[in-house]
Amino acid sequence: MLLGTIPFGGHVELRGGRLLELVPETLEDFLDPGTRGTTPILFDHDPADPVGWLTAVKTKHHRLLIYGDLNDTYPRARAAERLIRSGTMRGLSPRVIVRDDDRMYAPTGAWGRGLVASVPEVSVVWRPRITGAAWQVG
Numbered sequence: 001m002l003l004g005t006i007p008f009g010g011h012v013e014l015r016g017g018r019l020l021e022l023v024p025e026t027l028e029d030f031l032d033p034g035t036r037g038t039t040p041i042l043f044d045h046d047p048a049d050p051v052g053w054l055t056a057v058k059t060k061h062h063r064l065l066i067y068g069d070l071n072d073t074y075p076r077a078r079a080a081e082r083l084i085r086s087g088t089m090r091g092l093s094p095r096v097i098v099r100d101d102d103r104m105y106a107p108t109g110a111w112g113r114g115l116v117a118s119v120p121e122v123s124v125v126w127r128p129r130i131t132g133a134a135w136q137v138g
Helices: 079-085
Strands: 002-007 009-014 020-023 040-043 046-058 063-070 090-104 110-124
Touching: 002 090, 009 079, 009 110, 046 079, 063 079
Parallel strands: 040 110
Antiparallel strands: 002 063, 009 020, 040 046, 046 063, 090 110
């Protein structure tokens, strides 16, 4: 089920005030199909409060499409779905861990050092730090 979207072209603020640009090249770990089923969806970034699991992440029209399942066996899953559907709580927030890595830059086709973001979870939050990142449950 399509759960939400994150726009490309924005930034995530890292520790120390550094910014990481959200583009497919920096999110290569997150887009790796081998990580499906291991990325949790949390309520307000609380690891003790899961509400589901990501099943797929795709790119389309300058945005990430987030697919997953909200699991009713988790206490807050139904509440999260109601809040999202009503538009009361719709912020989508990825937790970003960044590493330096050698990788290929798509625009130039050249190898070089760069930042790669590994996204180990996404959360339902009241206010997203990324403008336009939102759950939609559709």
